[in-house]
Amino acid sequence: MSNKVRVRFAPSPTGPLHIGGIRTALYNYLFAKKNKGDFILRIEDTDQNRYVQGAEDYIINSLNWCGLYFDEGPGKESEHGPFRQSERKSLYKKYADLLISSGKAYYAFDSPESLNAHRKEHEKKGKTFIYNWHNRLKLDNSLSLSPEELQRRLDNKENFVVRFYSPQDEVLLITDIIRGDIQIDTNTLDDKVLFKSDGMPTYHLANIVDDHLMEISHVIRGEEWLPSLALHVLLYEAFGWQAPKFAHLPLIMKPEGKGKLSKRDGEKGGFPIFPLSWGESLGYKEAGYFPEAVVNFLALLGWNPGTEQEFFKLDELIENFDLKKVHKSGARFDPEKTKWYNHHYLQEQEDSILLHSFKDILFEKLSAEESFDHARTNDDEYIAKVISFIKERASFVHEFWELSHYFFQTPNSYNERAVKKQWKDSTPAILNKLIPLLEAVQDFSSPDVEEVVKNWIGKEGLSFGQVMAPLRLVMVGDLKGPHLFDIMAMIGQEESIKRIRLALNKL
């Protein structure tokens, strides 16, 4: 085996990838790239009953959206392929046979009914039935059958499974990069099924054979596979192969902290759980997240750079990533934090990208409703300027419209509470006086309008609040928005005055 770092992400195409799966892929990718190694995608589709149409494409599209491009995998063949286990089917029997001939595995003929009966009988006595050293000689398998009887059954093509012969009375010492040293008493292990007479390997056999043949140096996967680790290490020993190094990642926990984050938590809390939409479930992409934000928050769910830094682009993650700094305990998922990251990456986004996305929304909104000036809704420079005024307040592009509609439309209603508070008896007279003043402004720029209005406020002996608040209400329909004179300069002299007149009529 070469010393090159080679890692794999090995999902089963049984449905969409949970973001926990994306995080596993991400950590594999970061570790590979940090160590100038290869990141491999292997599709573990040996269980045809759980195969879901479209899931493989979904997995690949999700990885690509996050920028986690694999070096080898389906569609990127190499001497280590093929990368779908269903296409490697012919390969596994040889390895099952190898283990049988060396006495590390055996044929078992126990029917599902008889195994069930054993289970029930044990339950009655308050025990659990485990198929292993303590009873395997009494069960229906090649350990208890005569060679002739075994041959007869095989010739008759009776259904069998191949079970691993777990060693008795041994203590296994295993090192996990994240969890440190682990001791396992082999007497607690069951003789897991490795292969079935339908010619299909189980996950355990296929996984080990493939990791070996694909020269995987490090297995980085979810904590849920920790209980299989002993068997996997024993399988490497049984084949006489050098085992890869292992790292089992902590779970991503519910926002409340207890239990594994599930699809239902997303539905309950109104946040995505999948990278891309799948059926009815909205994905991060479609919910308006930038892949940079998703990658960033996932990286920090379980890994800590050891510094205060919170924002990491993919290349910075590669530079800083260290498996040894991955936590042992579960990482609590915080939906608010994901928005915070998106807010950050929205501010960093190139104007042209934001412009492009916002124009789609504008087109939709303004094809249904009138704008005060059609030309502006097609003016890239104008729209880009609007974005620059409001993006600070947004975490998602889809919030832009709510924050900026008054740059495109004359307000047709006014926030009632604001009116009650700011529209005084004296207000109409004040605003009426302001109209000729605004009409006289030569260059209707933000600083010029500001100067004229503020000087006038001073001369009239008015307070700022008496003028600025109702004026904002008139322009925006509410008391929110960026600098008032920026808004007025943007919509222009004619529209600004029109809005004052309209409000004087309406309020």
Ligand code: GLU
């Ligand atoms: N196919 C397994 C899964 O779906 C892979 C586990 C592993 O990485 O060994 O998670």
